[in-house]
Amino acid sequence: MKWRCEWCGKPHEENDPPCDNCGHGTFEEAVTQVNHEVVEGGPRWVCLDCGRQHQKNSPPCNRCGGSNFERRTGPPEEDPLDEIKTGWLDVLEAKYVVGYVTVALVIGILLLGLVAGVPLPGFAPETSAGPPPIPDAPGQGDSVGSLSLAEVEDAYVDVYNVRRATISGGTVTRNGTADDAAAYYNKGRVGVRYENAEPPTREGVSRFALACERPSVVHYEVAYDRPPRSVEQFGNETALATALVDSYFERGHPVRPAEVGTIGVDVHVGPDGRVFVTYVLC
Template identity: 45%
Template sequence: MEWRCTWCGKPHEENDPPCDNCGHNTFERAVEQVPTAETDGTTDPVWVCTECGRQHTKNSPPCKRCGNVDLEQRQPDWDDLDELGGTSYRDVLEPRYVAGYAIAAVLGITLVLAYAGVVTLPGMGRPPVPDDVAGEGDRVGDRSIAAVEAAYVEQLNERRDAAGVGPLTNDTDLEWYTAYVNKRTVQSVAGDGRQLRQEERNSVFDYCDDPVTERYIAAETTVDAFDSDASLAEALLDSWDGNDEALTATQESIGVDVHVGPDGRVFVTVAVC
């Protein structure tokens, strides 16, 4: 074949474009191959970047080194044969690749921190409630923590009824908020985690405009001193100095979390909206 397409390199018998392989409209005379004995290597022509000189085995712009789209067909330079082929280690160290790696690393770290609750990203939702908290959040001896929390709400509603206002109902958003804040507080006090940030404590405003919240430690209360869930709940409610703030007629929902720390102290977080 005397002619070949300048774009895809397909050989043709005549200079009669367009190319029946790629449709390109320019042909050139085929380059005569150099005998293997004279070169000690491949004799196929290569495509060389007109900007940086990088050799390519195919006419497949852009240049893998500098991005230039103009490649020129030449006989190979045997001193640079190590550059033929795909992307090399020098290519991946180009600034554009390095910048991409850095961005990917930052995004990965940010996602990990967001999942751990260290940072909050828009659209990612709220972080999970910690489940590796020291102490007990389910049961202590004969006391069921869930039953104590239910009795806490029930007794607060009895006081609201005596004050002439309607009962509070459990709210899933407030239950998440109080559990998250209470568990993180236990971790912080026990030295197993960082302190809560102000924005985390203020996230209750996502669920109501005028919340009443309190997190406290019932320091003088030990679980084994009570013979029922109700009596323990009453003691915890009495330990809330501002519980009369939860006796307002406009309030409708509540969340409460109780957790017994590793030293036996009882941690309580409550939110009323």
């Protein structure tokens, strides 16, 4: 008496499952003699990755190594790769393989830059190149009436040092780079007041090559725009500078510590006579 697999119909001499064709675990008694070969149109297992047909559900696939098999019945499907006796890996030309590898490397580098913050060639973040420009501001930045604002700034530092010395704050020395930083900030504030310009920033000040990492930036305004008071009432630059320094300390502002002892000053008079003062202290 012969036995055959209930699932795929493979004949067996003994009732000794599992089936060595499909792995099924139940046999049935054969009523008639069956062919020892798998019948045409019988069950087969097809790899869903490459289409290779197999007699058993025994992954991995002999062609592509895939493990996703599907049981099908009916006449075997034509597989063009069986005719040329090759596998899917054989149809990959070397130039395509190089292309795939290159793309994989590029994606890997991009991911490394995003996740780990590694700077990438050609993708480096933009860095600020030098200090920002000193803006043009409405009003007077060189002179007002008979007064030279450059001399007012010199006198301002002298008077400011006297005030510092009286309260044991130590004196400071005027510095050209700090002057530029003060002019950038001061004239920027003038533009904000009269023209709604973009305001200056502390980051912009830090882009100047100052002698300290954290400078003190002090900005204030003195209103000489209401008659009968005006800037022209001051007889000389020292008188105006003294009034500007006194206005600062009379408001109760403290003497700020100087890390390296340098200062930059900018004095600007607005269109209405208001005086704008900024000093940058290191």
